[in-house]
Amino acid sequence: MSKFHAQANWDRARRYQATIAAKGAVITDADYLQSAETLLDLYGEDIRARAFTTQDPLRGEQMLRPDFTVPIVQQHMAFGAEPARYTYMGKVFRKQEVDEARPSEFVQVGFEVFDGSDVAAADAEVFATFAEILADVPVSPVTGDIGILRAAVTGLKTTEHRRAALLRHLWRPRRFKALLDRFGGVTPVPAARAALLADADPLAKLPAVLGLRSESEIALRIEALRDDAAAEPISHMERDLLDALLKVRETAPNALALLGDIAVDLPSISTAVDGFSARLDALSKHGINVEELPFEASYGRTSMEYYDGFVFGFSAAPNLNIPPVATGGRYDALTTVLGAGKGVPAVGGVIRPDLVAIAEAVQ
Numbered sequence: 001m002s003k004f005h006a007q008a009n010w011d012r013a014r015r016y017q018a019t020i021a022a023k024g025a026v027i028t029d030a031d032y033l034q035s036a037e038t039l040l041d042l043y044g045e046d047i048r049a050r051a052f053t054t055q056d057p058l059r060g061e062q063m064l065r066p067d068f069t070v071p072i073v074q075q076h077m078a079f080g081a082e083p084a085r086y087t088y089m090g091k092v093f094r095k096q097e098v099d100e101a102r103p104s105e106f107v108q109v110g111f112e113v114f115d116g117s118d119v120a121a122a123d124a125e126v127f128a129t130f131a132e133i134l135a136d137v138p139v140s141p142v143t144g145d146i147g148i149l150r151a152a153v154t155g156l157k158t159t160e161h162r163r164a165a166l167l168r169h170l171w172r173p174r175r176f177k178a179l180l181d182r183f184g185g186v187t188p189v190p191a192a193r194a195a196l197l198a199d200a201d202p203l204a205k206l207p208a209v210l211g212l213r214s215e216s217e218i219a220l221r222i223e224a225l226r227d228d229a230a231a232e233p234i235s236h237m238e239r240d241l242l243d244a245l246l247k248v249r250e251t252a253p254n255a256l257a258l259l260g261d262i263a264v265d266l267p268s269i270s271t272a273v274d275g276f277s278a279r280l281d282a283l284s285k286h287g288i289n290v291e292e293l294p295f296e297a298s299y300g301r302t303s304m305e306y307y308d309g310f311v312f313g314f315s316a317a318p319n320l321n322i323p324p325v326a327t328g329g330r331y332d333a334l335t336t337v338l339g340a341g342k343g344v345p346a347v348g349g350v351i352r353p354d355l356v357a358i359a360e361a362v363q
């Protein structure tokens with residue numbers, strides 16, 4: 001990046017941060033080097049593969065921060081008091097494997113809100129802050145809610161093992177669908193596995209050295225697979241409901257109506273749908289035109305795996321082929337993990353000045 005661009009980028013970043021700070025956020029920072037051993041798994045598969053890691057003789061495996069949210073949650077849970085609002089600005093680092101044009105290090109300006117007094121209001125506050133910064137930029141918002149998806153899976157009438165597997169794969173839509181088809185009996189158990197499970201003594205047939213798994217681990221796994229093979233398939237009705245839910249892609253009020261209908265047959269999502277409704281009210285109070293606001297139930301299923309509620313993004317025209325210029329979401333459970341069991345409702349987002357500049361240039 002040329003020096004001119006770099007300077008313009010940082011100027012822009014400072015302006016955005018000033019807007020966020022004016023809303024009462026305290027300026028904070030995070031170290032470049034973070035412990036990969038304790039933190040990397042919290043991001044999920046995509047970032048785990050894309051973090052730059054290195055070895056420190058004293059501190060063990062380190063990584064260049066792939067984002068700020070995780071280190072800031074860690075700081076807040078160790079030292080902060082609620083409620084708290086933070087803003088930060090700096091580079092994050094992620095390997096690029098697909099598109100050479102995308103940088104492996106880029107500036108983010110972020111806003112994180114740790115405040116459980118009114119989660120709908122906090123969601124709306126964060127979204128509205130980025131909407132305000134982007135008011136004159138040609139981008140369109142999209143919203144979603146990972147909490148509704150999680151509640152749907154958690155409510156399925158099936159084994160704990162299957163619900164856990166589906167939740168783990170929520171982030172990989174294709175694998176999720178394949179699992180759901182298998183658990184629904186739509187796709188048969190692979191022939192080799194069926195034969196293995198039918199065998200009275202499957203361990204006797206396996207080669208002695210099977211990589212890293214011990215014999216007892218393999219025995220346990222086979223038992224789990226046998227239990228699974230014996231479980232009732234997930235019903236057609238539940239799979240249809242889940243399909244219908246994942247397809248919801250409407251303006252927010254229409255999405256709310258559809259989700260309300262689905263909740264009649266899938267009551268486990270009711271509380272989350274009520275939360276969605278409360279959020280729309282809170283967004284309205286912040287001057288957001290919710291009548292036109294897009295909601296996609298599947299939105300956010302490929303990004304940071306710590307999201308568990310509201311998710312949002314602001315995207316430039318598709319022909320620009322750039323990632324969303326701003327993204328964010330709620331990550332309540334992450335605070336519990338990093339707070340040694342004591343969590344606090346939290347939501348936040350980031351904006352990338354380099355991408356806003358690209359989006360603006362086409363105006």
Ligand SMILES: N[C@@H](Cc1c[nH]c[nH+]1)C(=O)O
Nearest residue numbers: 067069328329348349350
């Ligand atoms: N850290 C996220 C954005 C975010 C901030 N707060 C919540 N989400 C990212 O880099 O994509």
